[in-house]
Amino acid sequence: xxxxxxxxxxxxxxxxxxxTGVRIVPQAKVMVVERLGKFHHVASSGLNIxxxxxxxxxxxxxxxxxxxxxxxxxxxxxxxxxFETVQVITHDNVNMEVGSVIYYQIIDPSRALxxxxxxxxxxxxxxxxxxxxxxxxxxxxxxxxSRETVNSKLRNVLDEAxxxxxxxxxxxxLREIEPPQAIKSAMAKQMTAERERRAEVTKAEGDKAAxxxxxxxxxxxxxxxxxxxxxxxxxxxxxxxxxxxxxxxGKAEATRLTFEAIHTGRATPEVLALRYLETLQExxxxxxxxxxxxEATAALGTIAxxxxxxxxxxxxxxxxxxxxxxxxxxxxxxLSAQALARNAAAGATLPAxxxxxxxxxxx
Numbered sequence: 237x238x239x240x241x242x243x244x245x246x247x248x249x250x251x252x253x254x255x256t257g258v259r260i261v262p263q264a265k266v267m268v269v270e271r272l273g274k275f276h277h278v279a280s281s282g283l284n285i286x287x288x289x290x291x292x293x294x295x296x297x298x299x300x301x302x303x304x305x306x307x308x309x310x311x312x313x314x315x316x317x318x319f320e321t322v323q324v325i326t327h328d329n330v331n332m333e334v335g336s337v338i339y340y341q342i343i344d345p346s347r348a349l350x351x352x353x354x355x356x357x358x359x360x361x362x363x364x365x366x367x368x369x370x371x372x373x374x375x376x377x378x379x380x381x382s383r384e385t386v387n388s389k390l391r392n393v394l395d396e397a398x399x400x401x402x403x404x405x406x407x408x409x410l411r412e413i414e415p416p417q418a419i420k421s422a423m424a425k426q427m428t429a430e431r432e433r434r435a436e437v438t439k440a441e442g443d444k445a446a447x448x449x450x451x452x453x454x455x456x457x458x459x460x461x462x463x464x465x466x467x468x469x470x471x472x473x474x475x476x477x478x479x480x481x482x483x484x485x486g487k488a489e490a491t492r493l494t495f496e497a498i499h500t501g502r503a504t505p506e507v508l509a510l511r512y513l514e515t516l517q518e519x520x521x522x523x524x525x526x527x528x529x530x531e532a533t534a535a536l537g538t539i540a541x542x543x544x545x546x547x548x549x550x551x552x553x554x555x556x557x558x559x560x561x562x563x564x565x566x567x568x569x570x571l572s573a574q575a576l577a578r579n580a581a582a583g584a585t586l587p588a589x590x591x592x593x594x595x596x597x598x599x
Contacts, residue, residue, distance in 0.1 A: 257286045265309045266345050268294040299356035310345040322364050324371040335411040344402030352401050366393045383410050
């Protein structure tokens with residue numbers, strides 16, 4: 237009976253030892269094992285055997301949501317810890333509420349357990365403190381427009397501080413930034429004014445571009461009109477030139493034909509006298525006329541004769557043969573008789589601006 241009890245006690249101890257000594261650690265988690273109260277080793281993932289009453293796992297206090305829990309398994313995966321909004325003061329003395337999120341990973345479980353009392357609380361307080369320091373060195377505009385700079389500075393500070401704890405801070409993000417309501421109203425008014433300014437600038441640039449295009453269009457239009465008028469003037473001048481040339485050629489051809497007809501037909505003095513009378517009639521068909529008496533032609537002939545006589549007297553008498561060869565000049569009586577004979581059959585009216593010369597006498 238006594239032996240049976242001993243065996244039962246031994247069996248119970250073995251079972252208890254097996255139950256307490258055999259530990260299975262999940263993947264991506266480890267267990268910090270102490271032997272007789274002193275750090276012994278870190279149990280990795282898989283089956284691990286602990287010596288009963290000598291080896292015991294050390295629990296670590298972690299944060300899950302808004303509460304802290306104790307667990308003997310240490311998670312080696314990247315973890316996220318979010319913080320409530322905290323009051324910060326910027327460099328230009330503006331109070332605002334800032335919320336942040338931190339991502340970290342435990343690299344050395346033994347150091348995370350023995351170098352700091354409460355790892356989760358230490359990370360939380362360190363993040364809030366450094367967040368106030370970083371935000372205090374920036375102005376309001378910088379905090380709103382330079383989130384990446386704030387995240388980088390905060391991550392560097394936290395990573396340096398948590399390195400001795402066996403923790404690696406991988407990322408820090410500002411979740412929200414809430415300025416005071418007065419600042420929000422001022423920012424809204426500033427945004428509205430800025431948008432109105434941009435609208436006015438855009439409208440002014442559009443009006444400027446339209447005015448420039450319109451001026452360029454008018455310039456091109458005037459240039460084209462000037463070129464068209466110039467081409468038209470050139471065309472008209474060339475046409476007028478061509479018409480004058482054709483008219484002159486026609487008159488020249490008519491004169492040539494008339495001259496040839498006269499010389500070919502050998503017109504008599506009577507025919508020439510008749511043409512002379514017809515010409516006088518044509519000259520008399522006008523509004524402005526003056527009347528010249530018949531005797532005026534005789535006087536004109538006398539003057540012409542006297543002029544020729546004086547010219548003969550002034551000339552040297554060295555060429556008698558040439559004087560004899562030249563026909564004698566008509567006398568004044570002869571010219572007067574011929575003029576009276578021709579004017580008797582013609583009209584008496586002559587234009588006021590032309591002088592009528594008698595036809596050349598033929599002797």
